[in-house]
Amino acid sequence: MTEHRPPHPRIPAALISLGLALIGCPGPRQPGPVSPTRVTHTVVPAPVSIRANQGEPFRLDSMTSIVTTNVAEVARTGQMLAALLRPATGFPIPVITDTTRPGAIALRLNTSATGEAYELSVTRDSIRISGTASGIFRGVQTLRQLMPPSIESDMRVNGPWVVPAVTIVDQPRFAWRGSMLDVARHFFTVDEVKQFIDLLALYKLNVLHLHLADDQGWRIEIKSRPRLAELGGVTQVGGGPGGFYTQAEYADIVRYAQERYIAIVPEIDMPGHTNAALVAHPELSCSRVPPALYTRTEVGWSAFCPNKEETYALIDDVIRELAALTPGRYIHIGGDEVEVLTHEDYIKFVERVQDIVVRHGKEVVGWEEIGKARLRPTTLAQLWKSDSAVLALRSGAKLIMSPAPKAYLDMKYTPTTELGLTWAAIIEVSDVYNWDPATYQAGVTESNIVGVEGPIWSETLRNITAVQYLAVPRLPALAEVGWTPQSARAWDDFRVRIAAHAPRWNYLGVNYYRSPQVPW
């Protein structure tokens, strides 16, 4: 398995320690250069630079092959590209790990590239993608979007399979570009989570934060504490059967994400949002009343008892097993919406759990309330409501920007659309698009930010088709917020580009909201 472990989970760390300088952020509100070789395209997120090359476009045909650098990771990306191209085209598309061989499509590791940077060059005779291993994967997504939507068909369809002659130089604005799926309030199958990962990959996102435990359900097997999943995983909002991932299933999800250069960030929300854990371990509650399974949606009322050593013993077991399952750098400890503990008890709890995570070799992410505690500078606080996020900066911690009125993708599109909630805002596609993470919050500048994340809480979402209805096209919009330089983004341009993605979603079996803001 060694060759299947991409270096990606270390990339955010490197970028963060370099203050994001490496990824060439142009800063907010610089006027966008109007290039004389401006190219009409439908790539989302928009690349940093794209210009037309002289001459004819490239045409895939039955002789097309892929050659890659002879490094297992790059060869794997080549195989994934071939698997993507074969069904619709019907071409054999052999993959050869020898870049000295002639081949129409070449994937080449560029050892001087950093982060997720890549270059893509298309001429009549060849397609060249070079970059870091993750950058090559991102570049393949760009190539995919330069082809007709019918390339996504799983059955052979008619071409021609033309790729316009362009040169693209590209890299992300932010090192952290994610979404959060709440698998606690409704459970989603491994297959559904993989479908969600596929969507993230298509839009160059690199973090899937899984909200694995909340009042309604505990969704991950902990071998040293089997009651957590066995007793805490049996229901969900609405009273359905719930479920949990075995460690083997969870490892399969992690591996599937890794192959797409997406880090899984597991969250165990605590000390609040812990009713399902307390059903399994009532001894960790401060109350003598044994908790009951819960299938409704109020928040703030459950908590681990912060003054019992058993609490920390259980957390240590959970974090140890989660750390072993997590090749990435981060574990998310929640920390939000605790209404039943004192300020002092809350701080003590967060600081102690932070130590546990670090002892197991990982760094902490928490919702912004953890900013009240003393954080390590390597801890990340996730801004969602803004009032406590700035506190986290005192210790040098950085922020993930998930302001609810812009980035909570479980809010309704309009007051009358069926799924989603309304407590934070009504969020149409343009609302997700039209903000700058670097200027959103007073006291927070670009250097304080590692990136953006769009949480999807699942109170109203019983399956992945419902999740997609809320995620598409808002998650692609957020992906562009996270990837594309602020100066290169424009709503009137985005709405036209994203409209062209609808046929692609249909081929892929992805549901979406037919927003009237988009010229479908």
Place this chain on the structure above:
Amino acid sequence: MTEHRPPHPRIPAALISLGLALIGCPGPRQPGPVSPTRVTHTVVPAPVSIRANQGEPFRLDSMTSIVTTNVAEVARTGQMLAALLRPATGFPIPVITDTTRPGAIALRLNTSATGEAYELSVTRDSIRISGTASGIFRGVQTLRQLMPPSIESDMRVNGPWVVPAVTIVDQPRFAWRGSMLDVARHFFTVDEVKQFIDLLALYKLNVLHLHLADDQGWRIEIKSRPRLAELGGVTQVGGGPGGFYTQAEYADIVRYAQERYIAIVPEIDMPGHTNAALVAHPELSCSRVPPALYTRTEVGWSAFCPNKEETYALIDDVIRELAALTPGRYIHIGGDEVEVLTHEDYIKFVERVQDIVVRHGKEVVGWEEIGKARLRPTTLAQLWKSDSAVLALRSGAKLIMSPAPKAYLDMKYTPTTELGLTWAAIIEVSDVYNWDPATYQAGVTESNIVGVEGPIWSETLRNITAVQYLAVPRLPALAEVGWTPQSARAWDDFRVRIAAHAPRWNYLGVNYYRSPQVPW
């Protein structure tokens, strides 16, 4: 488990033997009676009779309870209704198996009712559903559709929860109302199949025909022949990983369907469409060339060797295990599109396999080509292209009507919609609706027909969201063809009713095609 076995799978048999007279078919093209108490509603399929009652509508409130006849099946339907009503309303909705107790909603077994007949009566003070056990379940679907679409929400939303005061007397036109899901060309998870069953249940369909084996994949564990699934189930169209159902998983699907009075009809397509089986058992081929896994979509080229005893030994093992997994009466043996056997060999094969099925206590369904053989009068032939279907009538066999230009729900809606095929027709929603099974085919009258079925072949469909795009709203249209008397059906009425279902699909997480024929 005994009490969980509904009598449904025996109903089609009873109805068939009575020549469908019992279900009161009014015959084709009789003018529809225009009732003075005509009620505006959005129920699909439209009931046989619906009239307005005097007085106020019924309002669900926190005191509403359900009482049912003290029979396990009926009590289970009561629990399913309560589970449907609780999340959106937040009301406790207790279920009491004692119809002498007062209770707002009563489900009562009517021992003189037959088939799937039910009556539903709503007044200000009560809702009464009576009928056969299956009829009560169908009546619950009608009640569900009389309530606001937000009743489908899995999280509490605002009411009021009003049901109009009506009396409905209802029963299906045809005893067989089904859909076929091709899990062979693309594999669908157990969870996805259950989502499809949910859709069938909402529209009162009672048969799910699972196409379990084809050239691209073998999808059911056969314990005496483990190679079939282990070697034959590993891929699918487009080259994805495929999969198969263990017998435990398959039994779970059967049970889930049974609880909704839906019979699973398993199909092993043979002697053609057998490449996946031949990969596992190359000794059953007439050719010496060992077959290879196949991920494309041509048909007609593979076949079991009809002159080898090993062929029938394997079929006997497969049918024996399938029969043990099937509480329903029918097993589907395929029989279509065999282009590599002689006429005589084909007939010999079909007749011998028919005997095997009967020896294991089941009756045969086959695609219409089996009409060339000597069929038993209890065998059913499935009309799809019409030219050989009428042959089946010679022996007294009856037909399932699935004419491809009307009922093949995997055909495209328009030439430019992304998913689906075009070889039989382009099929908009109105095309599925506007035909009469009893007059469609020369030489076939209503007495020759057991019902209708909408096959969904999965060449282009990689997940259930894609299946739903083709199935909705066409499958509800076909459900009305199968349920509602011909004289009571009208496209201009249907298109308005089905438009009101879109919010319901959104709540349920069901994708659908936004047909321009429907006033959404």
